[in-house]
Structures are given as structure tokens and as C-alpha cells.
Amino acid sequence: MKKLIEPKSFSAGLWKENPIFFLMLGLCPLLAVSSSLKDAIGMGVAFIFVLTGSNITVSIIRKVVPSHIRIPVFIVVIATFVTIADYSLAAYLPKLHRNLGVYLPLMVVNCIILGRAEAFASKNNLINSALDGLGMGIGFTLAIIIIAFLRELPGQGTLLGINILGENYKPFLIMIMPPGAFFVIGFLIALKNSIGGRKKC
Amino acid sequence: MKKKDIITGLVVILSITALSGYLLAQVYKITKPRIDEQKKQEEQRLYKEIFPEGAEFVEEKEYVAVYDGNKNPIGRVYQIVQAGYGGPVVIKVGFDTEGKVKGVRILEQSETPGLGAKITEKTFLDQFSGKTGNELYLKKYNKEGKIDAITGATISSRAVSEGILKLQEKIKLEKTADTVTGATTKEAGYEKTD
Numbered sequence: 001m002k003k004l005i006e007p008k009s010f011s012a013g014l015w016k017e018n019p020i021f022f023l024m025l026g027l028c029p030l031l032a033v034s035s036s037l038k039d040a041i042g043m044g045v046a047f048i049f050v051l052t053g054s055n056i057t058v059s060i061i062r063k064v065v066p067s068h069i070r071i072p073v074f075i076v077v078i079a080t081f082v083t084i085a086d087y088s089l090a091a092y093l094p095k096l097h098r099n100l101g102v103y104l105p106l107m108v109v110n111c112i113i114l115g116r117a118e119a120f121a122s123k124n125n126l127i128n129s130a131l132d133g134l135g136m137g138i139g140f141t142l143a144i145i146i147i148a149f150l151r152e153l154p155g156q157g158t159l160l161g162i163n164i165l166g167e168n169y170k171p172f173l174i175m176i177m178p179p180g181a182f183f184v185i186g187f188l189i190a191l192k193n194s195i196g197g198r199k200k201c
Numbered sequence: 202m203k204k205k206d207i208i209t210g211l212v213v214i215l216s217i218t219a220l221s222g223y224l225l226a227q228v229y230k231i232t233k234p235r236i237d238e239q240k241k242q243e244e245q246r247l248y249k250e251i252f253p254e255g256a257e258f259v260e261e262k263e264y265v266a267v268y269d270g271n272k273n274p275i276g277r278v279y280q281i282v283q284a285g286y287g288g289p290v291v292i293k294v295g296f297d298t299e300g301k302v303k304g305v306r307i308l309e310q311s312e313t314p315g316l317g318a319k320i321t322e323k324t325f326l327d328q329f330s331g332k333t334g335n336e337l338y339l340k341k342y343n344k345e346g347k348i349d350a351i352t353g354a355t356i357s358s359r360a361v362s363e364g365i366l367k368l369q370e371k372i373k374l375e376k377t378a379d380t381v382t383g384a385t386t387k388e389a390g391y392e393k394t395d
Contacts, residue, residue, distance in 0.1 A: 032313070035313075035315025035316065036315045039315070061217070064213060065213055065217075066206060066209055066210050066213065068206065068210060069210040069213065069214055072214060073213065073214055073217055076214075076217055076218055076221050077217070077221070079221075080221040080224060080225060083225055083228070084224075084225070084228050087228050087229060087232040087236070088228070088232060090232065090236050090239070091232040091235035091236045091239065092235065094236075094239045094243065098309070098310070098318075098321075099318060101287060101288075101310070101311035101312070101318070102287060102288065102311045152315075155315075156315075173352055173353060176315045176316065176353075177316060177353050
């Protein structure tokens, strides 16, 4: 039986079970929104909110939800949190809301969020589920920030929209286009595997 | 599956969706006025950006009439919705009294972040200012075109250019329609007195 508070459930998401580098989940918003650092941070924060919120809720209701209808119930819970995030961003941070565009509502079907609800929150207590949501959310945010950094800097010569490499720098445009996202994530995963992060089967 | 399972399942999913619906209605109630306010502010800000010398922006049926400090009309702002790459692009276009484009701003868009979303940037939009006729085409689609598309985002750039061209066409038609209807009412009036 797991302890009431298991620090591992928080730290797992940061590296050992990082959703991007180890679980390889939720790659679609990661590839799409990582072309600028600002949007990546916004996406990460919205992600942490939705993941933690849905994990907590799923954990609370886990004992009353019959297993044969759990998936639609989880989707409703996640969609509720995504919509709250969507409205709040539109009301208080309209600029970020505009930049995230369609990827914000698409979080409803994000595989990390649904995956954590199914694999973790539906089997663990409230505190551990909240920790897992926070850890996974922060892990995702760190990954998307690293990737956005490696794309925006060469791709536009800027960071957070501020020019870093000077006016004469000719942007390496492909980095902010879709292929750039695949390059960066491919190299990062290769790097991670070479430093011994590969899981043994 | 037993009958009991179906019923408990139904009860659970119904109560959860009802709860979620109630919660969202509350959030909507709180955020709606803010969102509307933001939208209005955003529109006013865009009008001011298009016509910095404009003092008054009066909403008419199809456009926003712009007046300067002395209440003289100096132009109009029209809105058009054009299909972009990721969805509809809502474009606000200001025309001066001569029919030249005064300025262009994007109100809403869902283009690819970092690529097509760059149609909202001034370096792209300012290209349209002062242009008229075929100059509003993208360079690659018309010899007279003077607009550079955004690298890697031709479809989004074209949506803006095409939207403005469409509006220009519409305004031309409106003008001719005005003179035509003006003429017919005159004739009608003439018939009455006859």
C-alpha cells in the first residue's frame, strides 16, 4: 500500500517519468506551440493548471465512478478544467489566449492529461494525485521551455520576443517551422538516451 | 453488464456532467463581462491604431465612421472575415476618404503560432498602408502587387490580402449603388409631382 504522501509521485514527472522524454506523450501541443518561448510558458502554465485540477478531481471521484464509464467521465472533468482555463485566459490574458489559439481547447484530448487520470489519479489518493499532476505538469513545462528556447533562438534570433543575436543575424527559419520541432525533439531524445536515460526492457 | 451497473453508470455520469455544466455557467458569468470588455477595448485600440488622428469612432451598420477633432469625416473602418490556414481571420481595414487603405489590423485569428500568427505584426500589416487597387495583391500573385508575404505563411498572408481586396471591391460597388439609388429616388420624386 502506498503512503499517504509519496514524494516520488512529484519528482517522477520531472525526469524519471518525464511525459515528453520518457513517456513520449503529449507531443502534439509540444511540437505546435514551442516555436516561441512566451507561448510555451503560457501553454505550460495552463497545462499545469488543467493537469493538477483534473488529477485532483479524478482522485476524489475515483471510488464512485464505475470502471466501464470512467473514460467519458474523465473527459468531462478534463474538458471542464480546459474550459475554465480558456475563459479565464480570454478574460485576463487576451494576448496569450490569441497566440495559443486552437491548442488550448485541444488540451481536452491531450494524452498526458487523460493518461495521468487513467494511470495514476484513478488509483491514488488526493495528495499523491495532486503531486503527480504538479510534477508531470512541471516536467512538461520544462520540456516545452527547453524546446522553445532551442527553436526561437536560432529560428528568429530572439528570446521572449527580445532580439538577442543582433540585427544582422539571418534567422534559421526552418527551426520555427514544423520540421524544426521534429529536429529538436529528435536530437534531445537521442541526447537523453546517450547519457543513459534509456529504460531497460 | 447488469441492469444495476447501467443505472449507477447513468446516475454518475449525469450528476458529473450537471455539476460540470453548473460550474462552467458560473465561470462564464464571471468572465463574460470581462471578455466583452476586453473585446471592446481591443476594437477601440485597433481603430485608434488605424486612425491615430481619429477622435470619434461611430459604429454604423456596416462600418465604423471615423471623425477627427473637428467632426469632419476622415474615413471608415470595415471588418471582413476571411478563411486563413487555421480558421477564420477577422480583419479590420481602415479606408481614407479617397478609398486608399489607411491601416490594417487583425482582431482575431487562429493561425499557427510563430508562423501564420505573424500576420498580426506591424511589419507585415504596415505594408498595406497607403496602397490601393492592385497594389494590395501579394507580389507573387500580381505584377502590380506590392505586398511581401510572410516566409512560410503564404496562406495566412494571402487571406489578409484577399480580404482587403474583397472589401475594396465591395466599397466600389456601394459607391456606384449609392449614385444609382440616388438617381432612381430623384426620378420617383419627379414622377410624383408630374
